[in-house]
Amino acid sequence: MKINGRHYRTIWVKKDDPSVIQAIDQRFLPHELIIEDLKDVDAMAAAISEMHVRGAGLIGAAAGYGMYLAALHAPASSEEAFMSAILDAGEKLKATRPTAVNLEWAVNRTLEAIKVEKGIENKIIAARKTADAIADEDADSCRKIGEFGLSVIEEISRRKNGEPVNILTHCNAGWLAFVDYGTATAPIYAAHEKDIKVHVYVDETRPWNQGGRLTAFELGQNNVPHTIVTDNAAGHLMQRGMVDMVIVGSDRTTATGDVANKIGTYLIALAAHANGIPFYVALPSSTIDWKIRDGIREIPIEKRSENEVKYVRGRTEDGRTETALITPKDSPAANYAFDVTPSYFVTALITEKGICPATEEGITRLFWKA
Numbered sequence: 025m026k027i028n029g030r031h032y033r034t035i036w037v038k039k040d041d042p043s044v045i046q047a048i049d050q051r052f053l054p055h056e057l058i059i060e061d062l063k064d065v066d067a068m069a070a071a072i073s074e075m076h077v078r079g080a081g082l083i084g085a086a087a088g089y090g091m092y093l094a095a096l097h098a099p100a101s102s103e104e105a106f107m108s109a110i111l112d113a114g115e116k117l118k119a120t121r122p123t124a125v126n127l128e129w130a131v132n133r134t135l136e137a138i139k140v141e142k143g144i145e146n147k148i149i150a151a152r153k154t155a156d157a158i159a160d161e162d163a164d165s166c167r168k169i170g171e172f173g174l175s176v177i178e179e180i181s182r183r184k185n186g187e188p189v190n191i192l193t194h195c196n197a198g199w200l201a202f203v204d205y206g207t208a209t210a211p212i213y214a215a216h217e218k219d220i221k222v223h224v225y226v227d228e229t230r231p232w233n234q235g236g237r238l239t240a241f242e243l244g245q246n247n248v249p250h251t252i253v254t255d256n257a258a259g260h261l262m263q264r265g266m267v268d269m270v271i272v273g274s275d276r277t278t279a280t281g282d283v284a285n286k287i288g289t290y291l292i293a294l295a296a297h298a299n300g301i302p303f304y305v306a307l308p309s310s311t312i313d314w315k316i317r318d319g320i321r322e323i324p325i326e327k328r329s330e331n332e333v334k335y336v337r338g339r340t341e342d343g344r345t346e347t348a349l350i351t352p353k354d355s356p357a358a359n360y361a362f363d364v365t366p367s368y369f370v371t372a373l374i375t376e377k378g379i380c381p382a383t384e385e386g387i388t389r390l391f392w393k394a
């Protein structure tokens with residue numbers, strides 16, 4: 025997608041220096057566009073855990089490139105020494121963030137590709153090819169999600185005789201959370217490109233403000249009409265008939281259609297259910313954890329530092345970036361990063377293969393049956 029009219033992905037191999045991975049450092053958006061050079065697996069692991077890069081698809085791609093960086097720097101004295109360093113790197117990357125399954129999936133996929141090759145040179149080539157494939161497939165899946173999800177927006181637009189379709193989204197399941205296009209935003213961009221009138225309510229998404237900082241930034245950069253609202257406004261907007269549909273992303277989806285997404289998603293699903301508003305989840309199949317069936321019991325929920333709740337970072341009028349304490353200094357805070365929305369609150373899943381009910385049967389039919 026575009027920043028100041030120029031197309032960017034969120035992560036890529038540096039032109040003219042394939043030993044360096046470059047990524048947009050999202051801690052500085054929307055005020056500054058900073059591109060970070062990542063040169064080894066430790067730097068990549070820190071970038072993931074400290075959220076320079078974030079979002080399910082992007083941390084999957086970052087993990088793939090982290091494995092490639094690990095392969096570049098692993099000891100070449102013997103295949104055993106090389107593989108031992110690679111396995112350690114995989115564990116290090118997997119430990120960075122527990123909820124999004126893409127991370128573990130990307131590490132395992134790259135590991136398998138490295139293992140089957142003979143000779144260190146070939147193993148390094150396999151790591152690079154796999155990381156590139158993960159990134160390209162992520163972008164491609166998101167583009168297809170946009171095409172499928174467009175039909176949902178088109179249908180509502182027809183019903184409203186071309187009046188703007190009001191869409192509420194939470195967190196950032198936009199292109200910044202993936203390699204390109206995004207999931208929840210991809211149908212919105214597709215509709216906007218087709219001149220279907222849309223307007224997006226962007227939940228601010230405390231405490232890290234992915235909505236207010238990132239989703240608003242990318243919608244603005246792509247000229248999509250939007251309004252930032254506080255997280256607790258959703259119920260009010262829905263009661264007043266101001267929301268036609270909700271669309272969010274997913275960090276891990278069970279084989280039965282339960283969805284883990286940014287904290288606060290469950291409350292929005294409850295409000296949508298109570299108000300008869302369709303609640304869609306857009307996701308690439310890389311976020312489906314086929315091994316698990318009960319999201320509430322089985323999806324690990326990340327707990328992050330209390331400082332993310334107690335402090336806010338922002339830009340002063342004179343252009344300085346400042347961090348300010350907004351709570352009593354000694355009050356403890358709990359920072360749960362995700363919650364689980366049970367499948368029965370989900371109207372449908374929008375995936376790269378098509379749209380299906382959020383049920384085991386619906387998902388199985390879409391992905392496993394011809």
Ligand code: MRU
Pocket residue numbers: 078079080081194195196197201202207234272273274275285286361
């Ligand atoms: O903590 P983050 O910013 O990495 O959160 C992940 C997300 O981007 C959201 O939960 C998103 O809505 C899911 S789609 C990547």
